[in-house]
Amino acid sequence: MRGEPYDPKAIEERWRHYWRERGYFRVDTARPRNKFYYLNMFPYPSGYLHVGHGRNYIIGDAIVRFLKMRGYNVLNPMGWDAFGLPAENAAIERGIHPRQWTLDNIAYAKDQFRAWGIEYDWEREITTCLPDYYRWTQWLFLKLHGSGLAYKKRAMVNYCPGCRTVLANEQVVGGECERCGTTPEPRELDQWFFRITAYADRLLSDLADLDWPEHVKKMQENWIGRSEGAMIAFPTGVGSPIEVFTTRPDTLWGATLLVLAPEHPLVDKLTAPERRGEVERYRKEAIRATEVERTSTERPKTGLFLGSYATNPATGEPIPIWIADYVMPTYGTGAVMAVPAHDARDLQFARAYGLPVRVVIAAPDGSIPDPGEMSEALVEPGTMVGSGPLTGTPGEEAIARTVAYLEGKGIGRRTVAYRLRDWLISRQRYWGAPIPIVYCDRCGVVPVPEEELPVLLPDVPFIGKMGLADIPGFAETTCPWCGGEARRDTDTMDTFVDSSWYFLRFVSPHEEKAPFVTEDVNRWLPVDLYVGGVEHAILHLLYSRFITKALYDLGYVGFREPFQRLFTQGMVCHAAYRCPEHGWLYPKEVDSLRCAKCGQEVATSYFAMSKSKKNVVEPAEIIARYGADTERLYTLFMGPPDRDIEWSEDGIRGAWRFLNRFWNLVVGQLPRLAGVEGEPERLDPAGRRLWRKLHATVKKVTEEFAGELGLNTAIAAIMELVNELGAYVDGGGADPHLVRRVVRDLILLLSPFTPFLSEELWHRLGEKQSVLETPWPDYDPGAVVGEEVEIPVQINGKVRARVCVPVPVASDPHALQEAALAAGEVQARLHGKEVVRVIAVPGKLVSIVVR
RNA sequence: GCGAAGGUGGCGGAAUAGGCAGACGCGCUGGACUUAGGAUCCAGUGCCGCAAGGCGUGCGGGUUCGAGUCCCGCCCUUCGCACCA
Numbered sequence: 001m002r003g004e005p006y007d008p009k010a011i012e013e014r015w016r017h018y019w020r021e022r023g024y025f026r027v028d029t030a031r032p033r034n035k036f037y038y039l040n041m042f043p044y045p046s047g048y049l050h051v052g053h054g055r056n057y058i059i060g061d062a063i064v065r066f067l068k069m070r071g072y073n074v075l076n077p078m079g080w081d082a083f084g085l086p087a088e089n090a091a092i093e094r095g096i097h098p099r100q101w102t103l104d105n106i107a108y109a110k111d112q113f114r115a116w117g118i119e120y121d122w123e124r125e126i127t128t129c130l131p132d133y134y135r136w137t138q139w140l141f142l143k144l145h146g147s148g149l150a151y152k153k154r155a156m157v158n159y160c161p162g163c164r165t166v167l168a169n170e171q172v173v174g175g176e177c178e179r180c181g182t183t184p185e186p187r188e189l190d191q192w193f194f195r196i197t198a199y200a201d202r203l204l205s206d207l208a209d210l211d212w213p214e215h216v217k218k219m220q221e222n223w224i225g226r227s228e229g230a231m232i233a234f235p236t237g238v239g240s241p242i243e244v245f246t247t248r249p250d251t252l253w254g255a256t257l258l259v260l261a262p263e264h265p266l267v268d269k270l271t272a273p274e275r276r277g278e279v280e281r282y283r284k285e286a287i288r289a290t291e292v293e294r295t296s297t298e299r300p301k302t303g304l305f306l307g308s309y310a311t312n313p314a315t316g317e318p319i320p321i322w323i324a325d326y327v328m329p330t331y332g333t334g335a336v337m338a339v340p341a342h343d344a345r346d347l348q349f350a351r352a353y354g355l356p357v358r359v360v361i362a363a364p365d366g367s368i369p370d371p372g373e374m375s376e377a378l379v380e381p382g383t384m385v386g387s388g389p390l391t392g393t394p395g396e397e398a399i400a401r402t403v404a405y406l407e408g409k410g411i412g413r414r415t416v417a418y419r420l421r422d423w424l425i426s427r428q429r430y431w432g433a434p435i436p437i438v439y440c441d442r443c444g445v446v447p448v449p450e451e452e453l454p455v456l457l458p459d460v461p462f463i464g465k466m467g468l469a470d471i472p473g474f475a476e477t478t479c480p481w482c483g484g485e486a487r488r489d490t491d492t493m494d495t496f497v498d499s500s501w502y503f504l505r506f507v508s509p510h511e512e513k514a515p516f517v518t519e520d521v522n523r524w525l526p527v528d529l530y531v532g533g534v535e536h537a538i539l540h541l542l543y544s545r546f547i548t549k550a551l552y553d554l555g556y557v558g559f560r561e562p563f564q565r566l567f568t569q570g571m572v573c574h575a576a577y578r579c580p581e582h583g584w585l586y587p588k589e590v591d592s593l594r595c596a597k598c599g600q601e602v603a604t605s606y607f608a609m610s611k612s613k614k615n616v617v618e619p620a621e622i623i624a625r626y627g628a629d630t631e632r633l634y635t636l637f638m639g640p641p642d643r644d645i646e647w648s649e650d651g652i653r654g655a656w657r658f659l660n661r662f663w664n665l666v667v668g669q670l671p672r673l674a675g676v677e678g679e680p681e682r683l684d685p686a687g688r689r690l691w692r693k694l695h696a697t698v699k700k701v702t703e704e705f706a707g708e709l710g711l712n713t714a715i716a717a718i719m720e721l722v723n724e725l726g727a728y729v730d731g732g733g734a735d736p737h738l739v740r741r742v743v744r745d746l747i748l749l750l751s752p753f754t755p756f757l758s759e760e761l762w763h764r765l766g767e768k769q770s771v772l773e774t775p776w777p778d779y780d781p782g783a784v785v786g787e788e789v790e791i792p793v794q795i796n797g798k799v800r801a802r803v804c805v806p807v808p809v810a811s812d813p814h815a816l817q818e819a820a821l822a823a824g825e826v827q828a829r830l831h832g833k834e835v836v837r838v839i840a841v842p843g844k845l846v847s848i849v850v851r
Numbered sequence: 852g853c854g855a856a857g858g859u860g861g862c863g864g865a866a867u868a869g870g871c872a873g874a875c876g877c878g879c880u881g882g883a884c885u886u887a888g889g890a891u892c893c894a895g896u897g898c899c900g901c902a903a904g905g906c907g908u909g910c911g912g913g914u915u916c917g918a919g920u921c922c923c924g925c926c927c928u929u930c931g932c933a934c935c936a
Binding site (some may be wrong): 202207209214215218219221222223225226229244245246247248259297301323324326327330331332335336337338339343344345346348350417418419452534537538608634637638639640642644645646648650651654655657658664712713715716717718719720721763791792794796798800810812836837838839844845847849 | 852853854855857862863864865867870873874875876877878884889891916917927929931932933934935936
């Protein structure tokens with residue numbers, strides 16, 4: 001039976017029209033009943049999207065289609081994280097304005113979504129680089145400023161010469177600029193910061209209630225880096241004491257020197273006159289060193305004695321004060337009490353300079369090592385020794401009792417320190433939201449009044465290598481307070497500010513009086529399911545949480561967390577070729593693993609798709625050849641959504657073949673199914689098997705969508721059902737009611753994955769509504785069980801036979817055991833053996849032990 | 852160094868309240884239809900063995916009637932953090 005062949009090109013366009021025209025993906029946010037806020041991380045519009053980007057949105061579209069069929073009112077908006085450096089780089093390279101470049105890319109990407117069969121409520125589209133959005137990003141800045149959460153300070157910052165701007169701490173990854181890979185250099189600049197550290201404890205503790213992958217929570221936990229300890233003051237001869245943070249106050253009696261960061265503010269005062277020159281030199285050297293150099297682990301420790309002393313407040317003894325670049329100015333107080341006997345770094349330092357080592361904690365076995373012999377610091381807690389009044393305190397009480405002692409004496413107190421630093425948001429660029437601040441000689445730092453927002457980006461014809469500061473006329477303004485001459489802040493905000501609140505704007509994207517409507521966001525948020533890449537595990541997600549909490553404290557939102565459930569999808573990898581001479585090559589520049597230009601052998605490796613490695617696959621090619629459904633199906637089938645996967649040309653053909661098989665099967669059956677109505681009755685054994693499989697499949701697919709999102713196994717289950725339906729039909733299975741029911745449910749089950757093909761076959765089946773308006777199929781848990789089960793029988797741990805028994809027998813241990821022992825095959829095996837023990841596991845197996 | 856995830860056929864991957872290892876797909880082999888096949892369909896496919904059978908989830912031990920799954924000790928890979936006091 002040959003029908004019309006599957007031709008995606010002939011059917012897909014029609015359904016793109018149909019879905020958009022009928023507005024199936026629009027949502028009325030005024031009706032939050034049965035609401036579900038599904039959100040994909042919005043893309044940065046940098047040219048076209050490749051099949052790796054596609055994975056993120058295809059997962060989302062499949063989930064959203066499922067949810068709609070389950071009757072949810074789904075908010076599934078999309079927008080563009082449209083400010084940022086690549087637009088400026090493109091402007092420089094091609095002489096095109098960043099706005100033009102960005103908007104062109106957006107238009108192209110929108111077509112790509114449409115080609116994939118992904119339809120959004122485009123009336124809610126957000127573009128962060130347009131004034132009606134960044135106006136509210138500026139509003140957000142003013143609110144944070146008004147509540148003391150945005151402040152300006154002069155600080156050592158990471159300046160990226162490649163991007164010609166400063167970077168937030170989080171944007172320096174492995175000592176390199178997250179964007180361009182250049183090693184940032186330290187610079188001292190006046191910059192704006194958001195006080196995210198004020199929320200460190202809440203950002204940490206509220207993680208507990210989030211339905212997020214554990215490893216993402218862990219990453220945030222590590223990034224925040226909470227440690228409990230004590231602040232201890234060491235008196236000095238220059239008036240101000242040196243405050244030190246330590247997690248081991250119980251080792252105070254062993255502190256034989258103080259080590260300050262070279263940048264520590266008291267260094268000048270504490271330097272003996274005769275050592276000044278040397279100290280200056282060391283300091284300059286240390287400050288100039290990049291963070292990578294300074295923090296490289298295996299580097300020998302260096303330092304310098306300042307020539308002055310502090311007093312150990314516990315022993316009363318004078319101890320020397322040193323500076324060393326292993327002490328970070330930004331953590332704790334930028335000064336540490338060095339306890340060589342009980343800290344690995346301090347011991348290394350002490351050994352390098354011949355400094356005294358004093359043991360004040362006994363080893364776990366109770367012994368007290370000889371300080372002169374120690375080659376490794378004794379870092380485990382233990383009984384305190386040689387510690388004055390606290391000598392003999394056991395390890396488990398040591399810290400608490402020491403802190404109590406110090407507090408009693410007024411020389412120390414319990415404290416918590418965080419690794420997290422404040423968020424540096426100033427960027428010396430053009431393509432970002434201008435910071436709405438004015439500097440007036442008379443009034444000082446003046447926020448731009450809300451009603452004067454937005455502070456528009458100057459509309460200059462071409463942007464070369466310049467920031468706002470380089471654009472004539474931008475800075476000149478008048479002071480909003482006194483009307484006098486004033487200058488605007490010429491920095492723009494980090495683009496992570498734009499994306500740290502966009503999920504709020506989607507609920508009421510056209511509101512003109514406010515960034516969002518409190519009442520509405522309170523009904524729709526938190527986001528029920530947020531899906532995106534792990535690469536945002538720290539930056540974007542931490543910032544968004546912080547901003548949400550700040551808005552909560554200010555009374556603008558009634559929830560403390562933006563994203564209740566998070567799912568991180570894996571990246572799509574593909575072979576990348578690198579020629580020793582010509583660098584990364586496109587596959588077409590490689591001929592039998594040799595460079596087409598020079599003939600040298602190329603190195604093949606697998607990386608996440610990226611334009612720079614020339615290993616991307618363009619959806620347009622795939623869609624032209626196989627159609628969008630094939631790309632969608634393969635993308636979701638090739639592996640678990642949360643794991644990285646490797647794109648394979650062979651694999652996609654498997655998906656294509658499957659869809660052809662299914663299409664041919666259904667089209668071939670259509671003539672028999674016309675006009676057939678009603679449920680199947682009185683099934684034969686083959687029919688009952690198919691019926692059972694149908695219900696098991698619906699159950700499996702439903703559970704994956706509603707639960708762990710193992711969409712690859714859901715698709716595998718659907719393939720099994722298609723295979724069984726094919727076998728049933730080929731085997732002469734003739735019940736048209738059953739075939740129709742299975743075909744119908746299969747089309748619906750497949751529709752989140754292959755919406756075009758499903759919609760087409762659905763209508764050919766005679767249905768009038770869209771699959772999207774049709775309820776998701778139900779299953780009968782009773783039907784899943786079937787009537788008989790095959791039970792394996794093990795003899796001495798090996799499967800030697802299988803028995804088919806009715807379900808009631810299989811679920812009764814005694815009956816099951818009887819049935820297994822009675823089976824002929826089992827009897828033959830047991831002949832001449834003594835049965836020692838029989839274990840019958842209902843519904844599972846029978847295990848017989850013989851001698 | 853610390854933390855997390857992972858290691859299963861030729862390949863992508865299934866299966867964990869301990870219970871038939873390898874679902875589903877790719878590839879491969881054989882066959883059918885073909886002028887042809889990088890199309891389609893049918894059959895086979897963990898490894899060794901003619902077979903009976905044996906061996907198999909990174910390595911070595913252990914618990915159990917039974918271990919990919921649990922316990923102890925290692926090895927390797929990936930990711931995150933890393934002189935954080």
